Amino acid sequence: MYLAIKELKHSKLRFLLIGAITVLIAWLVFILCGLGNGLTTLSAATLKNMDADYVAFEEGSRASMSRSVISETLVDDLKQQSGVEDASPVGATSLTVINESSSDNEKVDVSIIGVIPGSFLEPEIVEGKPLQKDQPLEVIANDSLKKKGYEVGDTLKIEGSLEKMKIVGFVTNETYNHLPAIFTTLDKWRSIQFAAPGSNKGVEKPVNAIVMQGENINAEKLNKEFDNIEVVTKAKAIQGVPGYKEENGTIMMMLTFLLVISAFVLGVFFYVLTLQKSNQFGVLKAIGASNRFLAKIIVSQVFLLSLTSVIIGILLTYVTALILPDEMPFALDVKLVILYSILLILISTLGSLASVRRIVKIDPLLAIGRVE
Amino acid sequence: MPVLEFKNVSKIYKQGENEVQALNDVSLTVEQGEFIAVIGPSGSGKSTFLSIAGALLNPTQGEVILNGKNLHEIKPKDLAKVRLHEIGFILQTSNLVPYLNVLDQLLVVKRMAGKVTKEDKQYAIQLLQELGLGEKLKKFPEQLSGGERQRTAIARAFMNNPSIILADEPTASLDSKRAFEVVQLIAKETKLRNKAAIMVTHDERMLEYCDKVYRMEDGRLSLDETSTHKK
Incomplete structure (x- = not known):
């Protein structure tokens, strides 16, 4: 030296x-x-942040939420399986919103994530209050929207639709598909995503995917047991996000x-x-x-x-x-x-x-x- | 016991089909306190002789015994240690490390062996003072004259207290005055510290300081009676 x-x-x-x-x-x-x-x-980020181990998609969707539609009714069946500690459905849609409470009508692209309020998929809020089951209008949004002038109490109008939403809280570091995420209830998400008749492909209570907790889940066994789903690890699901x-x-x-x-x-x-x-x-x-x-x-x-x-x-x-x-x-x-x-x-x-x-x-x- | 002994040493270089006999049945002993010179024209085998004496080259035949140890029996990877501890090299010009000052040139030898102690530093300074470099301790090689560089090299050769000093044309590229000075210093330090020294040179002016003079011709070494007896 x-x-x-x-x-x-x-x-x-x-x-x-x-x-x-x-x-x-x-x-x-x-x-x-x-x-x-x-x-x-x-x-x-939203997928990465999820406290989950495995994700179930529709068979043939190659681990992509945008290609997958399955029924929420599967959640109960999956919960019965050995190794599955908890399971919760999720849906995601990208769309454009306008802030009605603000004077400038600047449009913002967002990802709408539908989750069950209070489930492990709902992220913790950093401001305001969390989602409520009986308040379908209320949403929580990623705090990056604050920089665009969004505040708690603002009403959002979804472009090309009559649906409206009200921001009641903010979460942090939640983005999906390169867009800030807005979390809403599954029902609300369904009414946005499957507004057109027949778009749900006849699936009862459709969701994009079911996220599961449990390190000991046997994905192969689940794939055999259930006809039309494919179960992959969370890492694989992240790889399936378009463009990732x-x-x-x-x-x-x-x-x-x-x-x-x-x-x-x-x-x-x-x-x-x-x-x-x-x-x-x-x-x-x-x-x-x-x-x-x-x-x-x-x-x-x-x-x-x-x-x-x-x-x-x-x-x-x-x-x-x-x-x-x-x-x-x-x-x-x-x-x-x-x-x-x-x-x-x-x-x-x-x-x-x-x-x-x-x-x-x-x-x-x-x-x-x-x-x- | 002689410090260095050559017993019927030969060295043959193979160059394609041809064989070149660089050393031919060379025998020689060097005793403690002896300063000998080996002279001869270029190509006579002087460099080969010095390389073998310096544990840098293996002879084709014969034995070299340094301080009672047969160099032939030492593993190749341990030869560097033998050179470090038993042999002091004084090479031709430009053999100093360009980025070290005069004092560090000496201490690097100690660094190769392990740690540098306070005593080592004092010894180095004492050596340099004896060689008239007391004022130049912090100078870099590029700031020294040719003679000063060569004197630094002499000091470095003595730094590790070796048994034998090997000097390869130490006066090359020096003018007469500096050349005499350098050889005189080698002789002085050799006697003072009771070491053995071999100087290979083609410069016959320098022989007056040597105890014995050998002449090398076509790989054969012989005692040069006239030069030796002139003393």
């Missing part, structure tokens, strides 16, 4: 340049990480590339530097330095450089987060930031192994009989 730091200090410019590149890469990694996290939250897989996949691909690039940039830089210093390493080996001693210099330099770059990258990312517009789906998760920091440092340090290999091969004989 001592020699590593001495050299870093002695050749400041050289190492500052490579450090700057790794800072930029780390910065980009964390921004992508924040964007990815923001996007997936926007796309499926695609968004997540794109971001993950970019992140993977960046991690590999950072390893290569540092790896190649130090490899070339090692080649350049072959004679110096040869002399050190001749006077008794072991491979281990020399390898430690390179590895600790790469480690120090990537550590410093990652720290600067994190600071820059948090500064960027302050500047980014509110509409941008940017959400930094401390856990993810730490995970990617460790990954970046680890992979970069792995990149230095090429140099270590080179050092092992350097022959101390280089030092003898060399006239300059």
Whole structure:
């Protein structure tokens, strides 16, 4: 470490340049990480927040709520099954609402989520009061709507319909299908979703899915027992949200590339530097330095450089987060930031192994009989 | 007991079909307190001789015994330790680490062996003072003259208290005055600390400081009676 730091200090410019590149890469990694996290939250936070283990959809819907219509009557049957601790139906619809209580008639796209009031699917409110069974007009909305001027007591009109709703409370971090979520009772949701005659496909008390609690649920057994449902894990259900897989996949691909690039940039830089210093390493080996001693210099330099770059990258990312517009789906998760920091440092340090290999091969004989 | 002993050492390099005999049946003993020189034209096998003496190269035939230990019997990965503890190298120019100051050049040897103690630091400073570098402890190699760099290298060679000093053309690229100074210092430190030293050189002006002079020609080593007796 001592020699590593001495050299870093002695050749400041050289190492500052490579450090700057790794800072930029780390910065980009964390921004992508924040964007990815923001996007997936926007796309499926409501589903993610659910305290659930398995979800039952209509057979053939491939774990997507928008493709699935099943009957609420199944809830009681499912509750009877072994491993199922609780089950509750849910429905989701995207539509446009207008705030009647506000003077400007700005329309807002929202996801309407129908749940049974008081069930484990109703999120906790942060303001106002929760849903009531006998108050079909009352809804609770995601607090992101507050920024658009919505308040407790506001009346919402659903566009293209005569249905109206009244906000009685706010919940936080509830978005679905990239839209802020509004929770309502199942009956109210049904009257919106299946307003057109025949749209319920003849299903009695239709819902989109039934969410179940119970770690020991045997999905395969349930699939066999019930003819027209498919039971999947919550994780699989999240993957089924339209666009989720695609968004997540794109971001993950970019992140993977960046991690590999950072390893290569540092790896190649130090490899070339090692080649350049072959004679110096040869002399050190001749006077008794072991491979281990020399390898430690390179590895600790790469480690120090990537550590410093990652720290600067994190600071820059948090500064960027302050500047980014509110509409941008940017959400930094401390856990993810730490995970990617460790990954970046680890992979970069792995990149230095090429140099270590080179050092092992350097022959101390280089030092003898060399006239300059 | 001699510090270094060569017993019928030969080295053959294979270059494709051809074989080059770099050392041919070389025998030699070096005693404590002895400063010997090996001279000869380039290509005569001097570098091969020094590389074998310095545990950097294995002989094709024969034995090399350093301090009673047969180098042949030491595992390759432990040879670095032998070089670190038993041998002090003084190489040609530009063999200092560019990012270390003069004092650190010496201490790095201790660092390779483990920790640097206060005593090590004092010893290093004392060595450097003896070699006239007391004022240059914090200078980097690029700020030193050729002679000063070579004197630093001498100090480094003595730092780990080795049994033998091996000098590879220590006067190359120095003017006469500096060259004499450097060889004189090697001789002085060798006698002072009762070490053995071998200097390989093609510079015949430097021989007056040496106890014995060997001549290397086409891989054969012979005692140069005239140079040795001139003393």
